[in-house]
Amino acid sequence: MPKLTILVSAAAAVLLLAGSVSADGLVKYKVADNAIQQSLTGKAGDAAEGEKTFTNRKLGNCLACHQVTALAREPFHGEIGPSLDGVAGRYSEAQLRMQVVNAKVINPDTIMPAFYRTDGLHRVLDNFKDKPMLTPEQVEDVVAYLKTLK
Ligand code: HEC
Numbered sequence: 635m636p637k638l639t640i641l642v643s644a645a646a647a648v649l650l651l652a653g654s655v656s657a658d659g660l661v662k663y664k665v666a667d668n669a670i671q672q673s674l675t676g677k678a679g680d681a682a683e684g685e686k687t688f689t690n691r692k693l694g695n696c697l698a699c700h701q702v703t704a705l706a707r708e709p710f711h712g713e714i715g716p717s718l719d720g721v722a723g724r725y726s727e728a729q730l731r732m733q734v735v736n737a738k739v740i741n742p743d744t745i746m747p748a749f750y751r752t753d754g755l756h757r758v759l760d761n762f763k764d765k766p767m768l769t770p771e772q773v774e775d776v777v778a779y780l781k782t783l784k
Pocket residue numbers: 688694695696697698699700714715716717718721724730733734737740741743744745746747749776780
């Protein structure tokens with residue numbers, strides 16, 4: 635095989651492997667009916683890790699706006715958003731994933747931040763510019779945690 639052909643096939647193979655990642659390095663996801671069916675990582679998340687990300691003030695910081703009875707030990711629960719008790723019974727996993735990835739798809743007027751999107755972010759700290767607030771793994775972990783809130 636001529637060298638160029640080998641090079642081209644190698645490049646094609648790399649592109650094929652990277653098929654689920656877009657040019658900006660973000661994992662691509664498909665939105666249908668205000669939901670994301672596919673896990674961003676191709677795997678189920680870890681609920682215990684998700685609970686940590688959820689409560690961590692520097693990561694999800696979800697308690698800044700939401701209440702969860704099971705997390706009563708945590709000092710402060712905001713009241714801007716609804717209680718998430720029983721949320722697993724109200725939404726499918728795919729809907730919960732959409733809510734965490736980009737709540738604005740569901741409600742353009744929401745003040746809930748988009749946790750996995752970089753374009754069109756407003757008033758973000760410089761640290762977070764052009765960087766999603768959570769990694770795909772952290773999103774899936776949080777989704778797994780939300781599924782435990784029955
Ligand atoms: C700045 C406040 C804020 C933060 C931070 C926030 N949310 Fe929300 N969230 C809201 C509001 C407000 C709603 C109500 C729905 C709307 O605005 O469209 C909501 C709705 C939701 C819902 C749907 C609840 C229902 O019963 O309809 C889920 C699930 C949710 N948020 C999860 C999360 C998770 C997980 C995090 C952390 C990763 C988070 N939220 C962080 C404000 C916030």
